Amino acid sequence: MPTVTMTVNGKQVSADIDPRTLLADFIRVNLDLTGTHIGCDTSQCGACTILVNGDAVKSCTMLAVQADGAEVTTIEGLAENGEMHPMQAAFKEHHGLQCGFCTPGMVMSAIDLVKRHPNPDEATIREELDGNICRCTGYHNIVKAVKAAADATGG
Amino acid sequence: MSETRENGIGAAVRRKEDNRFLTGEGRYLDDINLHNQAYACFVRSPHAHARINGIDKSEAESAEGVIAVFTGEDLAADGIGGLICGWGITSKNGEPHKAPPHPALAQGKVRYVGDHVAIVIAETPEQAKSAADLVDVDYEELPPVVNIADALAPGAPQIHDEAPGNECYDWEIGDKAATDEAFAKASHVTRLEIVNNRLVPNPMEPRAALADYDPGTDMLTLYTTSQNPHVARLILSAFVGLAPEHKLRVIAPDVGGGFGSKIFVYAEETVVAWAARKIRRPVKWTCERTEAFLCDAHGRDHVTTAELALDDEGHFLGLRVSTKANLGAYLSTFSTAVPTYLYATLLNGQYKMGAIYAEVQAGFTNTAPVDAYRGAGRPEATYVVERIVERAARDLNIPPEEIRKRNFIPPDAFPYETPVIMTYDSGNYQLAMDKANELIDRAGFPARRAESEARGKLRGLGYAAYIEACGIAPSAAVGSLGAGVGLWESAQVRFNPTGSVTIHTGSHSHGQGHETTFAQIVSDRLGIPIENIDVIHGDTGTVPFGMGTYGSRSLAVGGSALMKAVDKIVEKGKKIAAHLMEAAVEDVEHNNGVFSVAGTDKQVTMAEVAFAAYVPHNYPEDLEPGLDETAFYDPLNFTFPAGTHIAEVEVDPQTGKVDIVNWVAVDDFGNIINPMIVEGQVHGGIAQGIGQALLENTVYDAETGQLLTASYMDYTMPRADDLPSFNVETTNTPCPHNPLGVKGCGEAGAIAAPAALMNAITDALGVEIDMPATPEKVWRAAQSAQARAAE
Ligand code: FES
Ligand code: FES
Numbered sequence: 001m002p003t004v005t006m007t008v009n010g011k012q013v014s015a016d017i018d019p020r021t022l023l024a025d026f027i028r029v030n031l032d033l034t035g036t037h038i039g040c041d042t043s044q045c046g047a048c049t050i051l052v053n054g055d056a057v058k059s060c061t062m063l064a065v066q067a068d069g070a071e072v073t074t075i076e077g078l079a080e081n082g083e084m085h086p087m088q089a090a091f092k093e094h095h096g097l098q099c100g101f102c103t104p105g106m107v108m109s110a111i112d113l114v115k116r117h118p119n120p121d122e123a124t125i126r127e128e129l130d131g132n133i134c135r136c137t138g139y140h141n142i143v144k145a146v147k148a149a150a151d152a153t154g155g
Numbered sequence: 156m157s158e159t160r161e162n163g164i165g166a167a168v169r170r171k172e173d174n175r176f177l178t179g180e181g182r183y184l185d186d187i188n189l190h191n192q193a194y195a196c197f198v199r200s201p202h203a204h205a206r207i208n209g210i211d212k213s214e215a216e217s218a219e220g221v222i223a224v225f226t227g228e229d230l231a232a233d234g235i236g237g238l239i240c241g242w243g244i245t246s247k248n249g250e251p252h253k254a255p256p257h258p259a260l261a262q263g264k265v266r267y268v269g270d271h272v273a274i275v276i277a278e279t280p281e282q283a284k285s286a287a288d289l290v291d292v293d294y295e296e297l298p299p300v301v302n303i304a305d306a307l308a309p310g311a312p313q314i315h316d317e318a319p320g321n322e323c324y325d326w327e328i329g330d331k332a333a334t335d336e337a338f339a340k341a342s343h344v345t346r347l348e349i350v351n352n353r354l355v356p357n358p359m360e361p362r363a364a365l366a367d368y369d370p371g372t373d374m375l376t377l378y379t380t381s382q383n384p385h386v387a388r389l390i391l392s393a394f395v396g397l398a399p400e401h402k403l404r405v406i407a408p409d410v411g412g413g414f415g416s417k418i419f420v421y422a423e424e425t426v427v428a429w430a431a432r433k434i435r436r437p438v439k440w441t442c443e444r445t446e447a448f449l450c451d452a453h454g455r456d457h458v459t460t461a462e463l464a465l466d467d468e469g470h471f472l473g474l475r476v477s478t479k480a481n482l483g484a485y486l487s488t489f490s491t492a493v494p495t496y497l498y499a500t501l502l503n504g505q506y507k508m509g510a511i512y513a514e515v516q517a518g519f520t521n522t523a524p525v526d527a528y529r530g531a532g533r534p535e536a537t538y539v540v541e542r543i544v545e546r547a548a549r550d551l552n553i554p555p556e557e558i559r560k561r562n563f564i565p566p567d568a569f570p571y572e573t574p575v576i577m578t579y580d581s582g583n584y585q586l587a588m589d590k591a592n593e594l595i596d597r598a599g600f601p602a603r604r605a606e607s608e609a610r611g612k613l614r615g616l617g618y619a620a621y622i623e624a625c626g627i628a629p630s631a632a633v634g635s636l637g638a639g640v641g642l643w644e645s646a647q648v649r650f651n652p653t654g655s656v657t658i659h660t661g662s663h664s665h666g667q668g669h670e671t672t673f674a675q676i677v678s679d680r681l682g683i684p685i686e687n688i689d690v691i692h693g694d695t696g697t698v699p700f701g702m703g704t705y706g707s708r709s710l711a712v713g714g715s716a717l718m719k720a721v722d723k724i725v726e727k728g729k730k731i732a733a734h735l736m737e738a739a740v741e742d743v744e745h746n747n748g749v750f751s752v753a754g755t756d757k758q759v760t761m762a763e764v765a766f767a768a769y770v771p772h773n774y775p776e777d778l779e780p781g782l783d784e785t786a787f788y789d790p791l792n793f794t795f796p797a798g799t800h801i802a803e804v805e806v807d808p809q810t811g812k813v814d815i816v817n818w819v820a821v822d823d824f825g826n827i828i829n830p831m832i833v834e835g836q837v838h839g840g841i842a843q844g845i846g847q848a849l850l851e852n853t854v855y856d857a858e859t860g861q862l863l864t865a866s867y868m869d870y871t872m873p874r875a876d877d878l879p880s881f882n883v884e885t886t887n888t889p890c891p892h893n894p895l896g897v898k899g900c901g902e903a904g905a906i907a908a909p910a911a912l913m914n915a916i917t918d919a920l921g922v923e924i925d926m927p928a929t930p931e932k933v934w935r936a937a938q939s940a941q942a943r944a945a946e
Binding site (some may be wrong): 003022028033034036037038039040042044045047074075076078079086088091092093095097098099100101102103104108122123125126127130132133134135136137139140141142143151154 | 169170172173174175176177178179182183185186218226356358359360361409410411412414443444445600602665666667668773829831832834835836838840841842867868872873875876878880881917
């Protein structure tokens with residue numbers, strides 16, 4: 001069994017794993033970080049999105065061994081000193097979530113989006129979020145939240 | 156109602172539950188793990204219709220990590236019954252609907268692709284999955300039938316011996332003679348063939364189950380993704396025979412969306428719960444998305460012929476509707492009610508319809524069971540009514556808003572009894588229509604259309620003046636119509652000695668925000684800061700029996716129960732307060748958590764009263780200690796949310812692409828507790844309605860019965876860049892028969908949107924097409940319309 005070592009939410013973790021373990025399963029099962037969700041089996045829904053070395057990645061499309069040595073951030077690692085990340089706060093303020101299942105992935109994608117487009121318009125936000133499915137919100141308030149977070153972080 | 160209090164009724168309070176959902180601390184079913192748990196994988200039929208001549212499980216049993224393999228024989232040997240359908244429908248000829256057995260694991264035959272044949276339980280999910288492939292099932296394939304019209308035609312393959320000709324029931328409602336008479340008098344008849352496409356609900360959290368048996372207490376605990384854990388417990392106990400009701404605990408933790416599909420009791424949780432006791436270990440099953448496509452109950456799937464009789468001024472004289480409904484291979488929990496009492500009773504729309512006669516023939520096919528999906532029957536009804544009304548307006552050259560105006564039930568006509576057994580409680584349909592017209596700038600439409608035309612584009616405007624029956628339902632009424640359960644709701648308001656409050660509700664939140672809305676109600680009424688109120692739901696071990704959440708009923712029924720519990724708290728509180736203030740109970744007034752004596756400055760707070768109730772040193776002699784009240788509420792009538800949605804589209808005849816350029820929704824939900832949450836519900840509903848009209852379709856191959864749209868690569872879910880932003884407003888005619896004056900908002904968008912959008916697209920094209928309006932279909936229609944125009 002290969003050993004993987006990575007930094008997850010600022011903490012170094014190491015484990016011997018079956019080489020076919022998906023990064024999503026490694027995070028959920030081995031690390032018990034269950035905020036990263038699994039919504040499909042074809043890499044289409046984005047519920048499993050996390051940040052790997054700062055970039056949004058669907059963690060169900062990556063093997064855990066591929067993330068060896070990487071810096072990983074999951075939804076659990078966003079808040080600092082009990083303060084939500086501005087993107088999390090914007091989702092709450094603008095009611096960008098209902099059942100909350102797509103939310104962790106959506107927030108991670110949105111953070112990556114704002115990093116690449118500091119001042120996105122509605123069309124850009126919609127286009128950039130098309131890898132994340134939400135069945136509850138109709139996206140209206142998600143778009144509002146992302147825009148507000150981009151504005152707040154001085155994009 | 157008085158001015159809005161901070162965090163009270165009417166305030167856009169930010170949701171309490173969001174903190175855990177946004178930080179990854181939500182506890183959805185797959186996030187829960189029990190010590191020593193085993194994992195289940197189901198062996199599913201690869202054939203749509205086949206006889207099982209034998210099952211050899213020996214290879215699977217000896218595979219690595221496998222603990223047990225069970226089949227239908229094992230379930231039957233333990234006396235485990237089949238799944239049930241809880242609503243009896245009586246056919247025209249007086250016969251009860253055909254209810255063939257629905258075994259949790261196949262007995263001799265499989266009837267759709269994905270049908271459950273066996274369960275394999277192993278130490279790891281991977282081992283269970285690998286071993287499932289080793290179960291050797293000897294299938295003898297039979298010809299399948301997947302479309303309802305084909306299934307009901309003579310000579311179709313016979314799916315159940317108990318249902319000759321694959322018919323489940325042939326049902327009618329309304330007055331046939333009066334309707335025939337109306338058509339005889341009519342100066343114009345509009346006729347329309349309508350297909351309501353089959354959908355897969357697709358909550359983003361797949362279904363899952365985790366069961367645990369404690370031999371010490373003989374208690375079986377089932378964690379399941381349910382919208383109504385008590386109903387699940389009742390069915391699994393009384394009908395399936397898993398365990399006595401008091402020895403079965405059902406917990407539905409954080410649930411990631413439902414949209415109807417998590418109302419039902421499915422084979423998987425049934426078998427998992429049974430197996431956990433059998434092997435004396437916790438058993439966990441998590442659905443994969445492809446399995447969800449195959450096995451979650453689907454929605455819609457109607458084929459309808461509708462005729463509307465009109466006089467020469469466009470007044471409606473009568474409506475005649477004939478529908479064939481596909482129920483799939485087996486009857487799901489409430490499937491029979493959806494195309495009957497949840498559908499045909501709403502065919503009156505918002506109108507003075509004259510006479511109505513509707514008949515519904517429902518049958519079996521080799522497809523997944525079909526049951527309630529957001530709106531459940533009511534979107535199908537609105538789609539029929541609003542498409543044919545729009546068509547009639549075009550036939551008679553009357554503007555679409557004008558023909559509706561001529562036929563709306565006027566505001567002073569309520570309560571209004573329809574020809575299809577409903578009594579509408581309140582409404583002002585013209586008001587919503589006027590407001591919607593203003594918001595979309597109806598007057599400016601011709602100019603916008605001309606401008607589009609100049610760019611080679613086709614512009615269209617489409618209306619849907621929808622109505623729904625929510626807040627289900629008066630128990631006696633639904634009982635008389637065949638429901639096997641009552642549809643009341645429960646609530647408990649429990650004060651703790653320090654003055655904080657725990658609310659228990661029989662409703663269940665899977666995205667709707669009960670933890671906030673219900674807390675707002677109690678905060679508003681009892682003056683308790685919202686952060687000191689917790690809402691507990693979803694656990695039959697801690698919450699009083701409740702009927703759960705579906706049909707936009709939580710607030711209208713569950714919220715009303717909560718108001719009744721609050722009233723009881725106030726009543727008892729007054730007695731305690733009177734004692735503390737040395738006043739007569741009759742003189743004590745309560746306002747927002749403060750008890751006072753009229754004409755004096757004496758007052759005590761709710762917190763002081765709660766403390767006195769639990770530390771009753773100075774307390775009325777004849778009063779029980781404690782401040783904890785439970786109430787049950789059985790509604791007096793359905794509620795009838797209604798409104799107008801208008802879609803404006805631009806169609807590119809070269810590509811067939813439909814651009815939604817504006818969407819206006821004006822909804823009358825009665826009073827509103829949290830406008831932010833209500834708007835969110837409307838957005839989500841519209842998105843699902845647009846999905847149905849533009850993108851989503853469930854396709855079974857007619858030859859093989861294989862599901863061709865079993866993943867997100869083939870089934871088109873609406874994504875952010877498929878949808879516009881929405882312009883959402885409300886009007887308010889309060890519900891007159893519940894204490895909050897609320898009507899319900901969860902399904903409105905999904906009900907209104909398909910008709911509005913298809914009316915807009917057909918307005919742009921000038922020809923009728925069916926849902927979903929894919930670019931190919933739209934392009935073909937645009938080409939044929941242009942060819943016709945050129946002739
Ligand atoms: S679970 Fe990774 S994209 Fe759906
Ligand atoms: S909030 Fe439920 S899927 Fe997005």
